[in-house]
Every structure is written in structure tokens, then in C-alpha cells.
Amino acid sequence: MKRTGMVRHIDSLGRIVLPSEMRKVLNIKEEQLLEISIEDQTIMLKKYDADRSCLLTGKITKHNKSYGNGKVVLSPEGAEQLLVELKQLLQEDATR
Known part of the structure; x- marks a missing residue:
């Protein structure tokens, strides 16, 4: 040391x-x-450890959560961003 x-x-x-x-x-x-x-x-x-960093934003906060049996870590901002993108994708698929 x-x-x-x-x-x-x-x-x-x-x-x-x-x-x-x-x-x-x-x-x-x-x-x-x-x-x-x-x-x-x-x-x-x-x-x-960066294993707790958000997959989308890269942020490491005490509010980050793991999803998919620990395979995906998202910050609140990253989760919101993903939710918006998923909603858009579902709307596009529904109009096809």
C-alpha cells in the first residue's frame, strides 16, 4: 500500500x-x-464496479436496476429512453 x-x-x-x-x-x-x-x-x-452501469446511458447510480435476470442494467433515464423507443416500435408494427 x-x-x-x-x-x-x-x-x-x-x-x-x-x-x-x-x-x-x-x-x-x-x-x-x-x-x-x-x-x-x-x-x-x-x-x-462498472457492471452496474446503465446499458444505454453509461451512468452508474444507486437507482440503477437489473432486468432480464441481471443481464441488462438501466438507470432511470435509460429505462425511460428504452420505454419511449419500445412504444414507438410497437406503434410502427401495429400500423403495418
């Missing part, structure tokens, strides 16, 4: 701030989900 020399306080709600330099280097964006794990006395943060 590489030490950075960065030290941060934990606030009264248990939060810490990741330094902007670290976020830039690791390409951690606002609203990025991080996975928290513990090994012995070490707390580790890892960018959340």
Missing part, C-alpha cells in the same frame, strides 16, 4: 473529504460511487 502523507479529520457525521488532487489523479467525479471494504484495521475505498 502506498502512503500519500495526506491526513484528514472525520467530522461529527463520520465523513471525510478526499483531497481534490487525489480525486483528479484517480478520476473520481462528483456523485461517483465508491465501494468500501475492510481488511484487518485498514479501510479501503475502490471505484464502484
Whole structure:
């Protein structure tokens, strides 16, 4: 494990701030989900696995849902987009 020399306080709600330099280097964006794990006395943060990214928008949110036995992941926006396209397709098929 590489030490950075960065030290941060934990606030009264248990939060810490990741330094902007670290976020830039690791390409951690606002609203990025991080996975928290513990090994012995070490707390580790890892960018959340992209397996939960929306198939249509690419977004990873806590609101994404899996469909088709976990084969398709959609964000609320992606689900709405797919619904609109499916409705259009069904209307086209009905007029043929």
C-alpha cells in the first residue's frame, strides 16, 4: 500500500473529504460511487464496479436496476429512453 502523507479529520457525521488532487489523479467525479471494504484495521475505498452501469446511458447510480435476470442494467433515464423507443416500435408494427 502506498502512503500519500495526506491526513484528514472525520467530522461529527463520520465523513471525510478526499483531497481534490487525489480525486483528479484517480478520476473520481462528483456523485461517483465508491465501494468500501475492510481488511484487518485498514479501510479501503475502490471505484464502484462498472457492471452496474446503465446499458444505454453509461451512468452508474444507486437507482440503477437489473432486468432480464441481471443481464441488462438501466438507470432511470435509460429505462425511460428504452420505454419511449419500445412504444414507438410497437406503434410502427401495429400500423403495418
